[in-house]
Amino acid sequence: TSRLERPPRPPRRRRAPGPEDASAQPAHLAAAGHFRAHLPGSWPSVHAMTTIVCAISGQPPEEPVFAPKTGHVYEKRLITKNVESAGKCPVTKEELTQDDLVDMKANKAVRPRPASATSIPGILTLFQSEWDALMTETYELKTNLDTTRKQLSHALYQHDAACRVIARLLRERDASRAQVGQLQEQLANSRPIPEGAAANDEEAEIGLTPEILQRMTECMKALSKTRKKREFPDLAPVTDVKRLSSTSSHPTHQSTAPGILCVDRHKTDDSRIVTGGVDCQVIVFDAQKEKLAQKLLGHTKKVTAVVMHPQREAILSASQDATARVWVGSADDWRSPYTCAHQVRKHRGEVSDLSLHPLGDYFSTASLDKSWALHDLNVGRVIRHVQDLGSGYGCMKFHPDGLILAGGCEDKTINVWDINQQKVVASLTGHEGEVESVAFSENGYYLASGSRDGV
Numbered sequence: 322t323s324r325l326e327r328p329p330r331p332p333r334r335r336r337a338p339g340p341e342d343a344s345a346q347p348a349h350l351a352a353a354g355h356f357r358a359h360l361p362g363s364w365p366s367v368h369a370m371t372t373i374v375c376a377i378s379g380q381p382p383e384e385p386v387f388a389p390k391t392g393h394v395y396e397k398r399l400i401t402k403n404v405e406s407a408g409k410c411p412v413t414k415e416e417l418t419q420d421d422l423v424d425m426k427a428n429k430a431v432r433p434r435p436a437s438a439t440s441i442p443g444i445l446t447l448f449q450s451e452w453d454a455l456m457t458e459t460y461e462l463k464t465n466l467d468t469t470r471k472q473l474s475h476a477l478y479q480h481d482a483a484c485r486v487i488a489r490l491l492r493e494r495d496a497s498r499a500q501v502g503q504l505q506e507q508l509a510n511s512r513p514i515p516e517g518a519a520a521n522d523e524e525a526e527i528g529l530t531p532e533i534l535q536r537m538t539e540c541m542k543a544l545s546k547t548r549k550k551r552e553f554p555d556l557a558p559v560t561d562v563k564r565l566s567s568t569s570s571h572p573t574h575q576s577t578a579p580g581i582l583c584v585d586r587h588k589t590d591d592s593r594i595v596t597g598g599v600d601c602q603v604i605v606f607d608a609q610k611e612k613l614a615q616k617l618l619g620h621t622k623k624v625t626a627v628v629m630h631p632q633r634e635a636i637l638s639a640s641q642d643a644t645a646r647v648w649v650g651s652a653d654d655w656r657s658p659y660t661c662a663h664q665v666r667k668h669r670g671e672v673s674d675l676s677l678h679p680l681g682d683y684f685s686t687a688s689l690d691k692s693w694a695l696h697d698l699n700v701g702r703v704i705r706h707v708q709d710l711g712s713g714y715g716c717m718k719f720h721p722d723g724l725i726l727a728g729g730c731e732d733k734t735i736n737v738w739d740i741n742q743q744k745v746v747a748s749l750t751g752h753e754g755e756v757e758s759v760a761f762s763e764n765g766y767y768l769a770s771g772s773r774d775g776v
Contacts, residue, residue, distance in 0.1 A: 375399065376412045385425040390415055394425070489577070500618040527697065527704045533683075534741060540680050541722040548721065548764050573606055573613050574598035582623060588631035593655060595636055597624025603638045603648065607656060614656045617648050619664075626675040628684070635662075635698070637684055639672035645686050647701055663701025667694050674716040679723040687717035687728055695740075707743060715757045721765045729756025735770055752776060 375382045376393035384397040391413045403411050410417050580599035587593035592609035603617035622641035629636055634650035645665040651657040670690030677684045687693045692708040717728035726738040737747040754773035
């Protein structure tokens with residue numbers, strides 16, 4: 322049996338590439354220039370890309386310029402320096418001017434890529450270098466940010482401290498201006514002292530005239546009759562007093578000199594409160610609105626005692642500056658500004674206490690200079706000044722009837738004075754320290770005293 326044999330395949334003829342082959346290539350390869358059409362018998366080759374470099378530095382220029390005379394491309398800043406200094410091309414030594422240079426269009430948003438970036442290892446190395454530079458720059462930025470934050474914090478602290486100092490200085494300036502204004506007003510309203518009156522203080526006293534004693538006696542009789550039968554239905558029981566607690570706190574005086582040394586309230590209006598402090602100020606406080614109503618300036622040392630007049634818009638104050646002042650306000654509005662109507666300069670030492678007579682027209686002052694005095698509230702003049710006593714007085718109060726004065730002394734005793742005779746009618750002992758406070762009961766039967774001995 323004969324075996325069937327396949328006929329031999331004719332040889333395949335190679336077709337010359339035509340334009341249709343180039344169009345059949347993938348779009349991204351054709352656009353990238355990886356292939357091109359060749360004549361018959363030629364082999365395809367990779368298209369060589371050339372990069373324009375500077376004829377001076379050999380690096381791709383960032384701002385390329387072209388010189389038609391030389392036919393070279395230069396970095397603009399390099400050729401400009403050479404032209405300005407030598408006037409020649411450093412490569413061909415031909416004469417060049419600025420007008421011979423022609424700017425070439427370049428995309429400044431894309432920096433020229435070095436030859437090392439044409440391969441994958443070169444690109445990785447370039448990425449690593451850029452990453453290291455980025456991390457270094459980030460670290461420097463964070464360091465600068467931290468330093469700037471610290472500087473800003475320090476500057477804000479200094480600004481806040483400066484604002485506080487400026488605010489304090491402004492308050493002190495305003496207080497000084499107010500004090501100067503009050504002193505000017507007092508100086509304008511003051512009356513000149515007749516010649517010879519200052520030579521002897523005793524001659525300036527009015528004295529306890531029969532008319533004054535008669536008024537005090539009539540007041541005593543009228544008060545003593547009603548006082549014995551007087552009842553207090555609204556008096557708080559002891560159990561309620563034990564449950565008293567603080568409802569609010571108000572730092573009305575200056576924080577630079579804290580401390581309140583005396584306080585008083587109005588007899589009929591509980592919203593009116595007056596305080597005297599270490600800062601030499603007398604403060605009128607509105608308890609209903611819980612805010613400062615008035616600030617009375619004039620004393621130069623600590624305010625030791627304050628008294629609010631029950632019938633008039635008047636406030637009495639005493640100070641360690643050896644003076645006592647009478648402040649008068651408007652009868653229409655007690656919150657209106659007060660002015661210093663009278664100033665008592667009779668004492669030579671600290672004025673330790675004040676007391677208002679039940680008549681409301683007279684008040685007493687006690688001093689550590691071993692004296693006490695009785696004054697006329699209406700004219701601000703001294704009625705009687707009792708001096709050269711055995712001890713200084715730390716406190717002194719009127720009896721509710723108005724004809725007796727009780728004063729606590731530095732010699733640990735309490736002296737009871739008769740206003741009519743102006744002499745001590747009783748001397749109470751028992752304390753072992755200076756007596757700093759005394760108070761009569763409302764009916765006048767009892768006298769309470771407090772001393773530095775804790776009793």
